[in-house]
Amino acid sequence: MKKFFGALQSVVAAFFGVQSEDKRQADFKEHSLSSLAVIALILFILFVAAIYFTVSLVLNT
Template identity: 45%
Template sequence: MSQKIRNTVKSVASAFLGVQSNKNREKDFTEGKFSHFVIIGLLGVILFIGALISIVSLVLN
């Protein structure tokens, strides 16, 4: 995985958790590509929802 994509994943994960620093957020807006953030963000949401569905179905069985 390239360094740029790795940084984008790290940034999106930090934003999901609410621990993104203002300095990193400004860096993302100046250096990052919007499309990368959207794609990785959507994948993160899909994985999160899938994990929740899996956990709930395991608990209810």
């Protein structure tokens, strides 16, 4: 579970662009590319869905 939260933190930091190069290289050594890609894809889908539902809510009022 600790590895999952480390990968999640890495992906979130990369989304916001605040991850250092050293941390990025360490993350790719510690986590597999496929696990990082799956987490990134899930977070991206959730982000797009949140924007879609927010815009739908605002336009309906």
